[in-house]
Amino acid sequence: MFFRNRFGKVAGTALLTGALVFAGAAGTTMASDRSDQVSKEKAASDKAAKLRSSLEGVSADLANSVIALENAKDAQKSAQGAYDEAVRVQAGAAREQAQAQDQLEVATAQLKQVEKALAASQERESENLSNIGKVARETYTNPSLGGTFEFFISDKNSGDLSTYARNAQLAAQMQSDSLKSVQNQIVGQKNSQAEQRELTSQVRKLKEQADAALQAADGAKADKETKLEELNQTLEEKKKQEAELDAKKGEISKQLAEAEKDQQAARERIMQIDAQNRSSQAASSSSSASSGSASSGNAGSSSAGYMAGGIFQAPIKGPLHLTSPFGYRIHPVTGQRRLHMGADIAAGCGLPQYAAANGTVVSTRYEGTGGNTVTINHGMLGGSSWISVYRHMTQFATSPGAQVSKGQLIGYTGATGRVTGCHVHFELWKNGTVINPIPLP
Incomplete structure (x- = not known):
């Protein structure tokens, strides 16, 4: 018991x-x-x-x-x-x-x-x-x-x-x-x-x-x-890889310097477009009528698009997954702090890209680090000068001087320029200064 x-x-x-x-x-x-x-x-x-x-x-x-x-x-x-x-x-x-x-x-x-x-x-x-x-x-x-x-x-x-x-x-x-x-x-x-x-x-x-x-x-x-x-x-192999990268830092720094020059050139082009927008506005007899005309690139309140509630829409359809947001980031090899001027959005090669708002296509060309790039001037919207930029495209679907509407096809996603894979690179410039494009204005 x-x-x-x-x-x-x-x-x-x-x-x-x-x-x-x-x-x-x-x-x-x-x-x-x-x-x-x-x-x-x-x-x-x-x-x-x-x-x-x-x-x-x-x-x-x-x-x-x-x-x-x-x-x-x-x-x-x-x-x-x-x-x-x-x-x-x-x-x-x-x-x-x-x-x-x-x-x-x-x-x-x-x-x-x-x-x-x-x-x-x-x-x-x-x-x-x-x-x-x-x-x-x-x-x-x-x-x-x-x-x-x-x-x-x-x-x-x-x-x-x-x-x-x-x-x-x-x-x-x-x-x-x-x-x-x-x-x-x-x-x-x-x-x-x-x-x-x-x-x-x-x-x-x-x-x-x-x-x-x-x-x-x-x-x-x-x-x-x-x-x-x-x-x-594999530690020895890793050490070998580290030694090789260390030896390549000079080349990497040189290429990053070239990329910085490309960015600076882009800034200068944007500033020129911005100056033209302001000059056109000043020369116009009616800024309100000018900002509402099709030639000015006004997105307009009645513009078609699949994303409502803002001046701009996203460059691709469907949910957005940011792989690299706008802002400064540190290079993993050189440790340099560099501005990432746009937002990188996950997208497969060949995915269509669309104009973020009504506007005039300024250029469709290869821009070094940025690869195949489309630049659209949206003119004066809400009292501000707006320009959008789409980089690394594999193919263009528009041409310089073309008038595009919000949501109109302008090209296809690619990996041109110095990038590691296909994705959307989307930039927004307001009054000559690049801003965070996400969330959309």
Whole structure:
């Protein structure tokens, strides 16, 4: 009874409850793991896109060298993290397996104690039964005890008979009570034995599961260790890549300087267009009529477009995913801080691009770092001079001097110029100064 109360109810319940909690937690963990994996993949994709964008302005071979080095670093870091996690999981599995082993040993030992106590009680039961029979026989036949048979052939009186009967009844009752006590004890011990056998069986199953988990964890750890060793062997290759990039910093800096010149030339062209817009406005007899005419490039409140609520619409249809926003960014090799004059939007090669508002196409030409570029003058809108620029196109769908409407096709997404892949590069200039085009004005 001691074991059933102390271990069978407490430890047994704890073990089974633990198994159920583990099963529930496993489902939750799997869902959490899937969510974490999705988040990690998105973070990796965003990081890669940001890296590619930061490398604009240098040739493809130099950009690919930087990307290869960063990929090698990320792979090693990921492998190290995976190995560290495998070590943690293996250590946890080893602890659980050791606990399961301890619990199985305790349960087995307790089962042996219960079975030993049951065997002792059964032996006492057999002994009591034998004693009861022995008392009955001796009471009836043994002359020294005044047995019933001897009483009838003797000259004992009725008083002696009464005393004998009481003594015989008392002796038999004592033996019977002792037998019932032992039999009740046996019933309880058999129940304890059944409970303990069931508990021991369940503990053994948990132990088998823990053994399998440990074996799997050992295998995963060994696999991650092998992969980590393989990646660590590429350290020399990584050092070689770093040395090559270090030697190419001069060339990279030179190309970035050329890209800066391209940007400056773009600024000067935009400033010229802006000056023309202001001059036209000043020469106009009515700025309101001028800003509302088609020739001025006014977007107008009734202009067609798939994005409402603003002067401009996005250059592509559908949801916008920025791979590199407008603003300053640090070059991963030189550490130079450079202004990214537009917003880079994820888009596949050949995806159509559209005019952000009504206007006049100023130029469609190759502009060095910017590749195939479309520049549209939208004239004076709301008292400000506006110009939009679309870079890296693979093909033009308009020409200089063309009057375009908001949402009209002007070209197709590409990767011309010094970029690492197809995407939309969209710029907005207000009063001769480049601004953040997202959100749209």
